[in-house]
Amino acid sequence: MSIFKFDVITLFPKAFELINNSGVITRALDKNLIDVNLHDLRKYGVGSYRQVDDKPYGGGAGMVLKPEPIYNAYESIRKSPKSKTLLMTPQGKVLKQKDLAGWSTLNQIIIICGQYEGFDERIRCLADEEISIGDYVLSGGEIPAISIINGLTRLLPGTLGDPHSLVDESHNSSLLEYPQYTRPLTFKDMKVPDILVSGNHEEIKSWRRRKSIERTLERRSDLISNENYKKYPQSKRIIKEYNQFMKLRIGNEYDNYPDW
């Protein structure tokens, strides 16, 4: 199996000590499934002060990353044929699970991290995709980059102890995951639902499916709403299934899911 390479251009390589932060990622590093190369932007700085940032043309607050150090760092990276370059920016496309799944079939991701007020506009030409990890602003691209490395690594074959754990989880099928319980059976008067200890696997499967659907409709109906029907073709089937569940539970007086 070929190793998945992450090459990261950053002014703060130390932030990436956080990568080795979980059992799953540690295992991937130990098994040489991934390799993370940090390219310290400072090394590519301009002049004897190794300058990496400068004041914005036209005035305004803060400093902006200069283009030359990032271009030089980028050009020093060996690119594999199946490689993508991602630029971290709150102006990018908001990261989704399906993006991580798509990239997991490559064998290299190059990540460019911004800092301060951002970066010179000409840096955008280097990116295949501009990615945001959500509609909020962080002080640098390091935490977004770590999120991508973490989320993608756990999808690589051989990383998770049991690959089945990927199947049902939230955002994998536009549904959130069903509620999970572990021992003890009763904790502070809160009891595990009887069905989960019934040993009836068919019924457990059906209960979980219904809970998943209910949860998604309650919390994130945008994931399976009517408007999103075109984007998520499975929505129609999911709502139909939900209506069937509810008819069984409540009887014929149950009206179909609203907005449908």
Ligand code: SAH
């Ligand atoms: N002034 C910029 C934001 C700068 S934040 C603007 O309005 O677009 C500094 C850097 O942090 C960014 O260049 C980017 O690399 C990173 N960053 C901040 N928030 C982010 C987010 N939500 N997703 C991805 N990267 C982000």
